[in-house]
Amino acid sequence: AQSVTQPDIHITVSEGASLELRCNYSYGATPYLFWYVQSPGQGLQLLLKYFSGDTLVQGIKGFEAEFKRSQSSFNLRKPSVHWSDAAEYFCAVGYNNNDMRFGAGTRLTVKP
């Protein structure tokens, strides 16, 4: 069965430090890959997505993610974290039957 794994439940980084959030998926083919961000009590906002082509994708708010087929991974990165980045981040995979599945999420805390 298709699944998405975000190994880190909670990550704390200092403001200005770099960030990497991990995501692994299991599926026979390359799915569509997404990262979403959620502020408390709100819906989800799309940060970036990958369908095909260049495996390094740029998103909003200075985020980027790299698709690595050999590792079935799609890790999210940001070179310098801002206090406003504190939120919950979800990795998701989508398939051509419109079935989209999400990871359990990683909560990011930013220390001043």
Place this chain on the structure above:
Amino acid sequence: DGGITQSPKYLFRKEGQNVTLSCEQNLNHDAMYWYRQDPGQGLRLIYYSQIVNDFQKGDIAEGYSVSREKKESFPLTVTSAQKNPTAFYLCASSDITGTEAFFGQGTRLTVV
């Protein structure tokens, strides 16, 4: 403005009562989804619909029902058969390619 509207934002229900959550979109999307969000479990798919008058069960459909009589509307009914209905419910929609999902702001349901 185009988007997805969920209502109400907060909902209280007595045990044994059915309740319907509203989801409306004006993005002209074919596909619509309902997810349930619990702390530490990410988003779990309840139901999804790819076209009017058709829908499929997700991973946790028991105790829920949906209808898709109009393209723009996908209401979710939480029935009394749902054993633990207190949660945050998110509605989303995407075009037929499923290449991006847009989310509503969510409804927080509390059973009292």
